[in-house]
């Protein structure tokens with residue numbers, strides 16, 4: 584998105600790294616990321632150049648959110664800047680959402696952008712829909728207007744809890760879907776993973792105050808679908824590699840980018856246990872990633888459970 588011609592400053596720790604990522608990730612052979620970007624977008628490694636922006640999008644892996652929030656505070660981000668978290672994750676142990684971490688450090692208005700939004704498609708200008716959420720309706724509406732384009736349709740929401748939980752929890756099931764692919768379990772198994780995953784997402788999400796309809800929407804089911812089926816999904820890829828016998832560390836290292844499902848499986852498992860939610864798939868994926876359970880044994884365990892009625896939100 585080029586933000587309709589507004590001046591955009593893209594801060595990155597390393598301009599060199601941004602160049603490599605742009606080249607490999609987008610499959611484009613530009614010598615410099617600036618070639619991929621419209622004239623109104625400038626790349627910098629100097630955080631101070633972003634401090635008076637009226638809208639600040641934070642797009643870092645969830646494990647880096649706390650340090651980046653502290654950097655923004657220490658660098659002196661203008662209190663007038665509206666801050667938008669685009670990161671999909673829950674912090675382990677504290678179980679804080681990304682917008683909550685940002686609020687710990689910054690007095691600014693903080694919102695969330697989340698939806699089925701693989702960067703590869705957006706960069707090509709392919710149509711995408713997403714959700715922007717702020718507690719203040721008028722700020723949602725203003726950011727919605729500001730970021731929307733003919734190829735980027737934005738809906739608004741005030742359910743930040745539902746948005747942030749949906750965007751984080753779906754990563755766990757994307758790894759599960761990748762495991763189904765890697766084991767060659769077929770289309771039916773994967774459809775079951777996605778559908779029962781949505782039930783578990785809804786159960787955990789409701790326990791923490793999210794709204795049921797949000798989990799049925801773009802930032803819930805929508806993101807779950809894209810991440811479980813897209814060739815671009817890094818979580819799906821990690822699941823496949825683990826099913827093929829790679830260790831989690833090897834699978835993640837081979838991506839060279841973040842797969843949020845790995846840290847998220849730990850934090851979502853912690854959330855589920857704390858809420859005493861019934862989440863057999865989360866529990867099995869946790870066992871595979873963190874306790875050395877064999878992927879095929881884990882998936883067979885899911886099939887061998889006692890037969891029951893189909894329940895979605897009920898625990």
Ligand SMILES: NC(=O)C1=CN([C@@H]2O[C@H](COP(=O)(O)OP(=O)(O)OC[C@H]3O[C@@H](n4cnc5c(N)ncnc54)[C@H](O)[C@@H]3O)[C@@H](O)[C@H]2O)C=CC1
Nearest residue numbers: 595596642643644645647669670671700701702840841843
């Ligand atoms: N890539 C995508 O298509 C989408 C990504 N997201 C979410 O956006 C977030 C970031 O994902 P990506 O951009 O794909 O990840 P990435 O692995 O490409 O990292 C994004 C940037 O964060 C930087 N970074 C990493 N650790 C840092 C630290 N400690 N301090 C400062 N910068 C740091 C990296 O150098 C990189 O420039 C994740 O939560 C992801 O789930 C959401 C929707 C789509």
Ligand SMILES: O=C(CO)COP(=O)(O)O
Nearest residue numbers: 698699700701816817818
């Ligand atoms: O959240 C995403 C798409 O909406 C990105 O998913 P992956 O991290 O699995 O690539």
